[in-house]
Amino acid sequence: MTSTQGELPPSHTPIIEVTDLGKAYGSVLALRGVTTTVRAGEVTCVLGDNGAGKSTFIKILAGAHQHSEGTYAVDGVPQQMTSPRDALALGIATVFQDLAVVPLMPVWRNFFLGSEPRKGLGPFKVLDVDLMKRTTKDELAAMGIDLRDVDQPIGTLSGGERQCVAIARAVHFGARVLILDEPTAALGVKQSGVVLRYIAAARERGLGVVFITHNPHHAWPVGDRFLLLRRGRSIGDHAKSEITREELVTLMAGGAELDALSHELERDPVTAGSITTELGADPVTSAGRAGD
Amino acid sequence: MTATTAPPPTSAVDERSAPTGRLTRVLRRPEVGAAVAALAILVFFTVVSEQFLTPSGVGTWLNSASRFGIMAVAVAMLMIGGEFDLSAGAMTGATGLLVGVATTGYGLNVWVSVLLALVVALGIGALNGVLVVRTGLPSFIVTLGTFFVLQGIDLALVKLVYGQVAVQGFAEVPFVDSIRPVFGGSLSVFGASIAVSVLWFLAFTALATFVLLRTRAGNWVFAVGGAQASARATGVPVARTKIGLFMTTAVAGWLVGMISLFQSSTVQSSTGVGDEFIYIICAVVGGCLLTGGFGSAVGAALGALIYGMTRQGVVYAGWDSNWLYAFLGVMLLAAVLVNNWVRTRAERM
Numbered sequence: 001m002t003s004t005q006g007e008l009p010p011s012h013t014p015i016i017e018v019t020d021l022g023k024a025y026g027s028v029l030a031l032r033g034v035t036t037t038v039r040a041g042e043v044t045c046v047l048g049d050n051g052a053g054k055s056t057f058i059k060i061l062a063g064a065h066q067h068s069e070g071t072y073a074v075d076g077v078p079q080q081m082t083s084p085r086d087a088l089a090l091g092i093a094t095v096f097q098d099l100a101v102v103p104l105m106p107v108w109r110n111f112f113l114g115s116e117p118r119k120g121l122g123p124f125k126v127l128d129v130d131l132m133k134r135t136t137k138d139e140l141a142a143m144g145i146d147l148r149d150v151d152q153p154i155g156t157l158s159g160g161e162r163q164c165v166a167i168a169r170a171v172h173f174g175a176r177v178l179i180l181d182e183p184t185a186a187l188g189v190k191q192s193g194v195v196l197r198y199i200a201a202a203r204e205r206g207l208g209v210v211f212i213t214h215n216p217h218h219a220w221p222v223g224d225r226f227l228l229l230r231r232g233r234s235i236g237d238h239a240k241s242e243i244t245r246e247e248l249v250t251l252m253a254g255g256a257e258l259d260a261l262s263h264e265l266e267r268d269p270v271t272a273g274s275i276t277t278e279l280g281a282d283p284v285t286s287a288g289r290a291g292d
Numbered sequence: 293m294t295a296t297t298a299p300p301p302t303s304a305v306d307e308r309s310a311p312t313g314r315l316t317r318v319l320r321r322p323e324v325g326a327a328v329a330a331l332a333i334l335v336f337f338t339v340v341s342e343q344f345l346t347p348s349g350v351g352t353w354l355n356s357a358s359r360f361g362i363m364a365v366a367v368a369m370l371m372i373g374g375e376f377d378l379s380a381g382a383m384t385g386a387t388g389l390l391v392g393v394a395t396t397g398y399g400l401n402v403w404v405s406v407l408l409a410l411v412v413a414l415g416i417g418a419l420n421g422v423l424v425v426r427t428g429l430p431s432f433i434v435t436l437g438t439f440f441v442l443q444g445i446d447l448a449l450v451k452l453v454y455g456q457v458a459v460q461g462f463a464e465v466p467f468v469d470s471i472r473p474v475f476g477g478s479l480s481v482f483g484a485s486i487a488v489s490v491l492w493f494l495a496f497t498a499l500a501t502f503v504l505l506r507t508r509a510g511n512w513v514f515a516v517g518g519a520q521a522s523a524r525a526t527g528v529p530v531a532r533t534k535i536g537l538f539m540t541t542a543v544a545g546w547l548v549g550m551i552s553l554f555q556s557s558t559v560q561s562s563t564g565v566g567d568e569f570i571y572i573i574c575a576v577v578g579g580c581l582l583t584g585g586f587g588s589a590v591g592a593a594l595g596a597l598i599y600g601m602t603r604q605g606v607v608y609a610g611w612d613s614n615w616l617y618a619f620l621g622v623m624l625l626a627a628v629l630v631n632n633w634v635r636t637r638a639e640r641m
Binding site for chain 1: 518
């Protein structure tokens with residue numbers, strides 16, 4: 001919260017800039033021609049159906065996979081990352097869908113799991129419990145989460161709150177860019193709203209956010225830039241000013257499915273996400289599976 | 293940032309949830325059920341038997357509880373870490389036999405033998421751990437294998453040396469009295485003869501509690517048992533943590549093996565066989581989940597106390613001692629049910 005990135009104008013040098021990024025697994029081209037940017041204080045949404053190449057794309061950003069075409073530059077310097085640690089060292093943290101939390105452990109223990117602060121000397125080092133609890137509470141408060149009790153098992157939190165703890169944890173450990181892998185996919189409407197607000201909060205704190213989703217209605221309210229993937233190809237990279245919500249939905253759903261989709265959406269915007277998935281899944285699966 | 297922050301995302305505190313009550317906080321502790329049960333059993337046997345709460349009675353059941361308790365605490369830590377050790381019982385016999393055979397059979401110095409047994413125990417524990425971590429097989433199977441190997445060696449080795457299945461003449465081994473107070477001694481407290489093993493039990497429980505709740509290693513134990521993939525993803529050294537737990541259990545087995553040996557001056561080939569389940573029962577009665585990630589050392593110690601009290605209480609009450617097993621089974625089932633109820637309650641609120 002004290003970082004200075006928040007004061008940078010959004011148009012500053014992008015933290016992440018990918019150009020014509022591509023990835024081949026053997027002879028299968030999982031991803032081709034992806035160009036986009038992630039800037040401090042902006043949310044770059046990556047939209048696409050199952051098999052569109054979203055997973056491949058974020059694995060490259062997260063350092064888990066290496067790209068085989070194009071460039072991946074961080075702060076203007078081209079990178080060839082070999083492990084997620086490389087990405088983390090550059091301040092790029094990924095919050096995967098399973099969140100890497102231990103449900104039965106208290107929130108504060110989960111927050112510091114694997115990087116526990118200690119006090120004391122030599123073999124008598126003990127956990128700095130006060131610091132851990134206080135920091136957890138403060139970091140969550142900074143994200144706008146007011147936990148009544150950081151001692152409760154993290155499994156007792158709602159899905160949205162758990163997402164937010166994982167996000168706050170990544171921020172605390174020095175993330176400048178957060179990659180969120182379908183954080184709203186498993187959530188209900190209200191919980192999705194909670195997570196979207198935290199994405200906005202992270203953006204306001206000056207972080208760059210890569211928000212992966214298949215739901216244009218989740219992407220639109222928080223996104224500053226929209227990268228659309230289809231069958232492993234980029235079918236567009238637009239700033240919010242260059243595209244309308246309707247165009248975004250059209251691009252996501254694709255021609256024929258649109259009528260049925262918008263029909264459903266008008267009646268019940270609640271289930272839009274799942275409908276999009278079902279409609280879009282079939283034509284894509286065969287070609288783009290490798291990317292998933 | 294105060295100026296630029298988005299409107300605090302609507303308070304994440306769900307309006308449906310009341311503040312955590314004190315009762316819920318207490319119920320969330322894994323050892324609560326065992327504490328209540330231990331108290332009930334103490335009262336029960338005090339009422340039905342005159343001997344139970346006499347100094348000598350207390351000394352007897354505390355000694356019994358301590359030998360099972362040291363193991364139960366170690367096994368509880370292992371279970372919190374998501375693994376079982378079925379060789380834990382046989383380990384107490386094997387280490388005792390090793391010392392007995394080495395000293396009486398081969399004339400090795402008793403101190404050296406005790407240390408040798410510790411090294412062997414550490415080796416077997418490490419082997420269990422490495423096998424489980426490397427192969428990814430369930431520890432239930434791996435340690436079942438170790439258990440049978442140990443049991444077989446115990447029988448064959450002792451028969452080879454003595455032609456029978458018990459160590460003889462350990463009390464006459466040179467320097468044996470120099471080491472006896474450490475493992476087999478006793479202290480007089482308020483007229484009661486309290487075995488040194490009770491002190492080991494208390495110290496071990498305290499140490500385990502401290503490690504589990506206040507050290508990084510303890511945090512890792514809960515994490516590897518609760519969600520191994522998450523633990524790995526956050527950088528917890530899963531393999532090291534699990535191997536350490538198996539080695540801890542083995543050291544506890546060695547300690548209990550030494551205590552039995554020096555208390556009774558003899559070991560039989562069958563010593564400890566079958567006890568592995570009692571350790572697991574004590575741990576479960578003490579609130580450990582069979583699925584890992586939840587439990588406490590104090591709970592397991594209370595579970596062992598329940599076992600020790602019942603074991604002696606049944607005798608003092610003049611009943612057939614076989615009732616103990618029926619009682620154990622009932623306790624186990626009741627504990628699992630209570631644990632489930634408490635846990636779902638604690639998780640839901």
